[in-house]
Amino acid sequence: MDLNERPRRNRRTPAIRAMARETRLDAGQLIYPLFVHDDAADVPLESLPGQTRWSLDGLVAEAGRALALGVDKVVVFPKIDDALKSRKGKEATNDAGLVPQAVRALKAAHPGLCVITDVALDPYSSDGHDGVVNDTGEVDNDASVRRLVLQAVCHAKAGADLVSPSDMMDGRVGAIREALDDAGFTGVGILSYTAKYASAYYGPFRGALDSAPRSDAAYDVPADKSTYQMDPANVREALREVEADEDEGADMVMVKPAGPYLDVVRAVREHTQLPVAAYQVSGEYLMIKAAAQSGWVDEKAVVMESLLGIRRAGADVILTYFAPQVAAWLKEG
Numbered sequence: 034m035d036l037n038e039r040p041r042r043n044r045r046t047p048a049i050r051a052m053a054r055e056t057r058l059d060a061g062q063l064i065y066p067l068f069v070h071d072d073a074a075d076v077p078l079e080s081l082p083g084q085t086r087w088s089l090d091g092l093v094a095e096a097g098r099a100l101a102l103g104v105d106k107v108v109v110f111p112k113i114d115d116a117l118k119s120r121k122g123k124e125a126t127n128d129a130g131l132v133p134q135a136v137r138a139l140k141a142a143h144p145g146l147c148v149i150t151d152v153a154l155d156p157y158s159s160d161g162h163d164g165v166v167n168d169t170g171e172v173d174n175d176a177s178v179r180r181l182v183l184q185a186v187c188h189a190k191a192g193a194d195l196v197s198p199s200d201m202m203d204g205r206v207g208a209i210r211e212a213l214d215d216a217g218f219t220g221v222g223i224l225s226y227t228a229k230y231a232s233a234y235y236g237p238f239r240g241a242l243d244s245a246p247r248s249d250a251a252y253d254v255p256a257d258k259s260t261y262q263m264d265p266a267n268v269r270e271a272l273r274e275v276e277a278d279e280d281e282g283a284d285m286v287m288v289k290p291a292g293p294y295l296d297v298v299r300a301v302r303e304h305t306q307l308p309v310a311a312y313q314v315s316g317e318y319l320m321i322k323a324a325a326q327s328g329w330v331d332e333k334a335v336v337m338e339s340l341l342g343i344r345r346a347g348a349d350v351i352l353t354y355f356a357p358q359v360a361a362w363l364k365e366g
């Protein structure tokens with residue numbers, strides 16, 4: 034054939050393909066979510082095969098293993114004992130609580146590690162909500178923000194590099210920024226869960242932390258999080274959240290989940306100059322793991338392709354339970 038254009042020429046050899054490659058993945062673009070509990074044992078998680086609910090010592094060791102592979106950012110999620118849960122999630126602001134202990138231990142052992150904390154009440158809430166449920170059965174925005182602000186300052190005092198509000202209350206980023214600044218933590222950043230959807234893909238995470246909404250209280254407890262997390266049908270609304278977070282002083286914005294929301298990642302990327310993060314959540318992880326266990330897909334290839342797709346959509350950084358595994362694969366080449 035007499036063709037002027039032969040796109041296959043740019044795919045002919047590995048060296049040529051490397052030249053034509055538009056998107057890359059490296060360990061510095063990954064954030065590793067880690068689970069911790071107040072127990073001396075490291076407990077493998079049934080809902081997340083390959084992931085563990087760590088003791089404090091186990092957490093420090095696992096972060097060290099990740100760091101040695103080049104994963105230098107972690108986000109910590111606590112499993113709180115039922116006895117410490119309450120309606121207002123008071124334990125969330127305890128300076129001697131599990132998260133402050135974990136942050137101090139991680140920073141002491143690994144000063145170069147970037148430690149990020151989750152700001153939301155669900156692990157501490159007897160109702161399993163990210164905010165405070167009031168007597169009329171609503172998740173009370175302003176009462177919740179008052180608690181979240183204290184939680185963020187508590188994490189900053191312990192040495193967190195960034196706090197990451199995942200609660201989706203209105204106005205929380207601005208309120209947290211002001212409280213951090215007033216407390217002298219002008220250098221502590223805010224990685225905001227800007228467009229967090231009311232997603233069924235969080236199921237295995239809620240199993241890992243026993244943090245799903247519960248309806249056994251004497252008052253009405255909303256059965257799901259759809260009055261604050263976003264409707265999966267919406268993308269313009271995500272941009273409205275981006276604008277609010279920018280005005281309020283967010284340092285980075287996040288889209289969550291990632292894989293089923295690549296159009297949102299792209300739209301957010303084009304709407305802001307801030308770094309964009311995307312969270313490959315527990316259900317996305319589990320689906321790949323389960324598919325790989327069936328033997329019908331190649332785990333490494335599918336994981337890499339899923340993360341490359343999230344990067345190609347416009348994410349600068351990806352939260353993924355695969356982080357250390359991916360870093361190891363990248364080293365192997």
Ligand code: PBG
Pocket residue numbers: 151152153154155163199200234235236237238239258313314315316
């Ligand atoms: C809660 C929180 C959730 C996740 C991160 N922070 C669950 C939820 O909103 O119910 C989910 C992460 C995952 O599924 O991997 N503040």
